[in-house]
Amino acid sequence: MADLVMAPPPAMDLFGEPIEAHPPWFKPDAFLRAGFDADAYVAELRSYVPLDSLAAELRAHLAALRAELVGLINRDYADFVGLSAHLKGVDAAAARMRAPLADLRDKVAAFRAGASAALAALREGLQQRAAATAARELLELLLDTSHVVSKVEKLIKELPTAPSDSSNAEIPINDTGTPNGKAGTGVRETQSILLERIASEMNRLKFYISHAENLPFIENMEKRIQGATKLLDGSLERCFVDGLEHRDAKVIYNCLRAYAAIDNTSSAEELFRTTVVSPLIQKIVPQNYARAVAGASSDELEEDYQQIKACVEKDCKFILEISSSENSGLHVFDFLGNSILKEVLSAIQKGKPGAFSPGKPKEFLRNYKVSLGFLDFLEGYCFSKSAVTKLRYEPAYTDFMRQWNVGVYFSLRFQEIAGGLDSTLTNTFSPTGLNEAQQKPLLLKQSIKLLESLDSCWSDEVLVFSHCDKFLRLSLQLISRYTTWLSCGLSARKASDRSPNSPADAEWALSIPIEDFIYIMHDVHAVIGELSESGSFIGHVNQSLGSCPIEVFNLVKGSILQAAEPLKELLPAIMDVMIGIIVKKSNEDLKHLKGITATYRMTSKLPVRHSPYVSGILHPLKVFLEGDRMHYLSEDDKTKLCRGSANKITATYYDLVSEVVTVARKTESSLQRLRQGAQRRVGASTDASDSIISDTDKICMQLFLDIQEYARNLRAIGIDAREIDSYRALWQCVAPKDRHENIQF
Structure with a gap:
């Protein structure tokens, strides 16, 4: 009793009426319904009641229920205590109920034991039956085996005695005396x-x-x-x-x-x-x-x-x-x-x-x-595709194909073809015996050897169809080797690299004359044409791969066209090398330009005609353009060569003239300051020299005459000097002020 908690009395208002314990929306009776669903109840209330308020009300209701339970226990405590005293006779009733249950259990156990024994006997009988069946089948099998053996022996014994034995039987003879x-x-x-x-x-x-x-x-x-x-x-x-x-x-x-x-x-x-x-x-x-x-x-x-x-x-x-x-x-x-x-x-x-x-x-x-043709001949006797497949997987077929070491054959061909091209490339550079009237498509032994090697890769006398991928790779390697040979030579010639560490592929380009680069330009164009989509080489490859799907040929064609792209990129380099050689020769004459300063320094002499060196500036270009090999260059290449050389020569000309004029003006300015200082010391007038033509003006006058003659020489080879930016800068540098905007020559 001491541990029980008394329920608190209900709250009362001022008038003695009990205060409502719950708000109007909380109905405790809803918990007593048979189909009460807590989730549905909470979902219904949360639409207009906060969850915190709902939780507080539920806790309050729980506390009230517990208090009510305590009150009920306190009220009926005496009955709870005396409950065990009213359970007399329960053990005897349980014993009476246990007896029939025990009897039923014994009967069920006895029935189970009987069923288990019957099942075991049945299984044993089935096993004996299966063993008997197996023994019978084995006996029948043995009897059949003995019967078949006897039958085979009997039939074999009949062979010698039967008329079917061709070795022992007597063959009837016909009327003519010959066997029937x-x-x-x-x-x-x-x-x-x-x-x-x-x-x-x-x-x-x-x-x-x-x-x-x-x-x-x-x-x-x-x-x-x-x-x-x-x-x-x-x-x-x-x-x-x-x-x-x-x-x-x-x-x-x-x-x-x-x-x-x-x-x-x-x-x-x-x-x-x-x-x-x-x-x-x-x-x-x-x-x-x-x-x-x-x-x-x-x-x-x-x-x-x-x-x-x-x-x-x-x-x-x-x-x-x-x-x-x-x-x-x-x-x-x-x-x-x-x-x-x-x-x-x-x-x-x-x-x-x-x-x-x-x-x-x-x-x-x-x-x-x-041999492959013979195998095709044998496969022609196969009656189905599966028979062909079966033949190809036979040991005899695989042994026959294993005898043909095509890998070694390709290695030998690789050494023969690639080695031949490499030997030609590393030999002394020399054009073939030229016949100007025949207009040969290729002029260099190296280029001829390249196309011969490429054609060899796809010729019927060399190509193995099962190794087309390897021969394609060899073709691309040949093109790359030729391109590398050209690239190394052009780079070395452009840099004038004669060091002992220069690659062997560059030696040929360091000593050949400029005219030989015409052959190189011509051959590179010809090789690119052969390797183009409309060239004969791709047509040759297409003919060799005629049995392949079009997708395969397109891939092969694309790889060849891609291999030719670096060769196309060498064309500007070849042109630059030729232009560089011409410009280098022209610079020898341009060096004489510096002598103009000494000619007109401290003298009253005035220029009346152009300098002799001017006629030699474009002489190397004219000689080159008038050479007997120029017909091997296309008109477009000739134009590029002429304009490129003129642009670079004019740019160099401008640099030298600008340097001479700048130095002359600086020198004149220094001399003028010294002269004025001396005149001031002696008290002389400083305006006496204003009407005298200065040395710089005389130098510019001479240079002006020179560049006019140079422009006329350019016009003689088909180039308008006014279209060259460096020439316009040159004109602005030396022309009189009143003629800066009017370029006339």
């Missing part, structure tokens, strides 16, 4: 039918043995089975060989079915190879050089393949047609690969081993291509 062919044919056919039947039984026997191996009964019969198998193999071999010799299609068909039944296709293929194929091939390809006739020991295979094809068409086609007949079940045989191709490979390896050697690239490629 029809009778012999019937004997072989009967024997082949019997052998096919025996083979079917042997197939059954193998099936039985596979399901009853390691049994004493089977082990005791092993000798009988081996003997029967040996007799069957021997008889089947003799019958098959006899059928092959007489070209008896029915006998061959039955024998092949027999071989297929016993899963011994390799024996039939080997017999056909040794009986029919080998004698034919040995006549065509001698197995020993010592036995070969004179002149027949060449490693060429084309003629041999022609003869082999004729033999296949004549002597082997019959069995290929038999083995590929529909619904025959003989598709398991592969006489093309395991008989014909295997024997051909063996004959070539023994009789003509040099045919596989890539050491002689031309002979190797011819033999390789005719």
Whole structure:
């Protein structure tokens, strides 16, 4: 009682009425409904009541319920305490109820034990039944095996005594005294039918043995089975060989079915190879050089393949047609690969081993291509695409292809083609023997060698179609090597680098005359034209890749066009080198310009005509333009050369004139200050020299006459000096002030 908490009295207002404990929106009765849902209740109230207020009201209601519970307990505490006193007799009632339940449990346990025993007996009976069934099946299998063995032995014993044994049976003789062919044919056919039947039984026997191996009964019969198998193999071999010799299609068909039944296709293929194929091939390809006739020991295979094809068409086609007949079940045989191709490979390896050697690239490629043609010929006898695939996965086919080391062949061709171009590029630079009347498309040995090497990569005498990617890479490498050779030479010539560390590719360009660069410019244009989309080289490649999809050819074409782009970028460099050489020669005459200062210093002499050096400024350019090789340059290149040279020469001319005039003016200004100082010291007038022409003016007058003559010389070669920016600056530098805006010459 001490631990119980008394409920607080209800709150009262001033008039003695109880204060409402909850707000109007809170209805405690809602908690007593049968379908009360707390989530729905909270969702309904939260739309207009804050959650904090709702939580406070719920806590207050919970406190009120607890207080009410305490009050109820305090009110009925005596009844709670005396509750245990009113439970008398409960144990006896529970005991009375427990008795029937225990009895029911015992009955259920007894029934379960009985059911378990019956189930165990049933399972044991089923196991005994299964064991009996297995034993019966095994016994039947053993009996069938014994029966089949006996049957096979009986059928094999019938072979010698039956008229089907072609080796022992007497063949009837006709009236003319010759053997009756029809009778012999019937004997072989009967024997082949019997052998096919025996083979079917042997197939059954193998099936039985596979399901009853390691049994004493089977082990005791092993000798009988081996003997029967040996007799069957021997008889089947003799019958098959006899059928092959007489070209008896029915006998061959039955024998092949027999071989297929016993899963011994390799024996039939080997017999056909040794009986029919080998004698034919040995006549065509001698197995020993010592036995070969004179002149027949060449490693060429084309003629041999022609003869082999004729033999296949004549002597082997019959069995290929038999083995590929529909619904025959003989598709398991592969006489093309395991008989014909295997024997051909063996004959070539023994009789003509040099045919596989890539050491002689031309002979190797011819033999390789005719060998691929021979494989195509054999694949023509395949009756379906799956048969072609099967032939290509045969060991004989893969061994045959493995003999052709195309990788070594490509390495030799790479050394031959790339080495030839590299040797030509590193040799002394010299144009070919020129014939001006013929207008040769290429003028340099290096350029000619490049196109010859590119054509060699895709010629029928060099290209291996299966290695087109490697030959494409070689072609791109050749173009890159030629481009690098040109680029190194041009860079060295432009820098005039004659150091011992300069690359070997640059040596050629350091000593050749300017005229040879005309040949280089001409050849680069020609090579770019050959490598362009409309050039003959891409057409040659397209012809070689005629069997490839258009997407493949487009990729190849794109790579060639991309390889030619760096070559196009060399054209301005070649032009710059030629212009640089001309400008360098012109600068030798421009150096005489500095002598004008000494000529008109401290003298009353006035200029009346242009200086002699002016006629020599453009002389190198004129000589070059009038050379006999200029017709190798296009008109556009001639214009670029002429204008580029004139621009650079004029720019150099302007730099020198500007320097001379600047120095003259500075010198004159210094002298003028000294003169004025001396005159002031002696008290003389300083205005006496105003009417005298200064040395700078005389120098400018001479230079003005020179640049006018220079402009006339430019006009003589087709260039208007007024279009050159540096010439206008030159005119502004030396022309009188009243003529600055009027350039006339």
